[in-house]
Amino acid sequence: MKDKAEKRGLIIVNTGNGKGKTTAALGTALRACGGGMRVLALQFIKGTWRYGELDAAKRLAPELEIVPMGEGFVNLTKQPPDERDVAAAERCLARFEQAAASRKYDMIILDEINYAMDYGLLPVKKVLEALKRKPESLHVILTGRNAPREIVDLADTVTEMKEVKHAFRKGIKAVKGIEF
């Protein structure tokens, strides 16, 4: 019984308006890689992986694999969203299902997937189904603002990053090593 509990993969959600959702997921990846686990990170919205982590990930290969999947420009105010963005998000989810089924990975990070659902690029139901079908032992981390209620309900661990202060508000632009 204990053994089985230890082997169950967790569903983890990093959400909220404060900084740290993606970087906390990458910190968990770092920890997992140290233990010899294989980690895949998929990007649902263009431009959320920065050069810093992409270059560092190469040094952690093959344990860590980061795949930028978002395509083109996502117009965050446009409703309904562009077909092209919907298709890119669907391809990304399909990639997750394929990677999960391959059993090659111990952990998969779905970066900005919460935002993709909130923005209407992906139906929440499809993501729930994909998560319910995942191999028992696979850990999945979902990041992004506005995590849908059903995803929060399904998850084992949910953290809401709260903005107390952000340098950006004083006019400090993105800082190398901190934001990219």
Ligand code: ATP
């Ligand atoms: P990070 O990648 O630094 O962990 P995040 O994943 O929590 O941030 P996103 O919503 O993905 O946050 O933010 C995209 C970009 O905006 C990142 O460069 C991030 O550092 C920056 N950012 C995050 N939170 C804030 C904030 N509250 N105010 C201003 N910029 C922010």
Ligand code: MG
């Ligand atoms: Mg992020």
